Amino acid sequence: MLSYLSCLFSTTSISLSRLEKVLDEALAQVRIILVEPAGALNVGSVARILKNMGLQQLVLVNPQCDPRGSEAQKMAVHAVDILETAILVETLPEALSGCQRAIATTARQRSLETPLEHPRHALGWLLETPSALIFGPEDRGLSNEELNYAQRFVRIPSSSAYPALNLAQAVAVCCYELSQLASRSQTVPPAISSEVSPPSEASLDRLEGFYEHFETLLLNIGYLYPHTAASRMEKFRRLFNRAHLSQTEVDMLRGILSQMEWALNSAEQSGAVDDTLIACNHPVADTLCNSPNSSVVEQPATRRESESPSSETSI
Incomplete structure (x- = not known):
């Protein structure tokens, strides 16, 4: 009996020790x-x-x-x-x-x-x-x-x-x-694990780098103005934070931003600056660029897609 109790207390002690370690x-x-x-x-x-x-x-x-x-x-x-x-x-x-x-x-x-x-x-x-x-x-x-x-x-x-x-x-x-x-x-049984583990979430450092990159691009194209950028970016942050982006997804988004910057720089160097950018630097750009029915936004986008059939692959 004593040996049984000794074994029981020993096992309990080990279990508590492991639990404390996990906690x-x-x-x-x-x-x-x-x-x-x-x-x-x-x-x-x-x-x-x-x-x-x-x-x-x-x-x-x-x-x-x-x-x-x-x-x-x-x-x-x-x-x-x-x-x-x-x-x-x-x-x-x-x-x-x-x-x-x-x-x-x-x-x-x-x-x-x-x-x-x-x-x-x-x-x-x-x-x-x-x-x-x-x-x-x-x-x-x-x-x-x-x-x-x-x-x-x-x-x-x-x-x-x-x-x-x-x-x-x-x-x-x-x-x-x-x-x-x-x-x-630690007292709740673990859920049945899936064969496919969920992707690792992006670190806050990497997310912050993405937000800074995103804001810079939006300022450059005239979608954001310096005096309203902070409030607009708050909304974008909330949107992306709800998605709990993985590191791969953040890298993909930054790749898109970099590709857009490259395309804009190429257009400026060749003198073929898109009409959308001209419109977005106009005083009424805030209205035009945010209207889902605006032809100023939609028409150049359609033209760009037809001129660059391989753009999706390059991203």
Whole structure:
């Protein structure tokens, strides 16, 4: 009997050890990003929360305080190591380098076309691949420009009488949900695997490169104007982010952009600039180029296709 119990406890111990290892690996993929944190006490509290919930990566974007000073250490207590290993960067794109997924937090609906989700419903998505959870400054939250770097958005439900949470409180709620979701995912039997594995999602670095390339081309052809480019690109970002593009798909799209740039440069050098480009540089181009029935857009496209029968193959 004693030998049976000893074997049972030993097996249970091994199983728990393996489970903890799997949980640690899942949570280790998620980095917590604080954008321009202003309070050292908050940064220290966040470090402690990360250690409480099994997370390890803390990234600070342009901190407005001393993230390793006495105040931060006072709140971190036994999580000073999280502060010491925290990565400090100047910009949000730097903080997201190497990630494939990103979720941003916001306290209000704003004018986002992408819906705001409950943390419990969305955060599990971060556990499958190198990812980031982004929090904004204490005084203003994330700007629309900063939100553009995320693919999904979460809002923590709270009382309408006082909906705003302290930064450390918001991080605590989300990290708790992450920890619970990671634990739950290990107790659910895995789905029957398909013979064809899904394509790897493009990294956020590569997506950002595509967006910059795309915006540059749209500005060059006159579809975008400098004073409206930011708002237009927000819509394009939402569109492509919903598609969760793979690396191969991003490469394909950038290949198309490069081919278009080459064709435009060739046309300019030969003096045969397409009528579409002339129209799109006209003051009313915004209307013409966005009208699905506009002959200014459709007719040159038809001519170009007939003149370049091999264009599809070259792409």
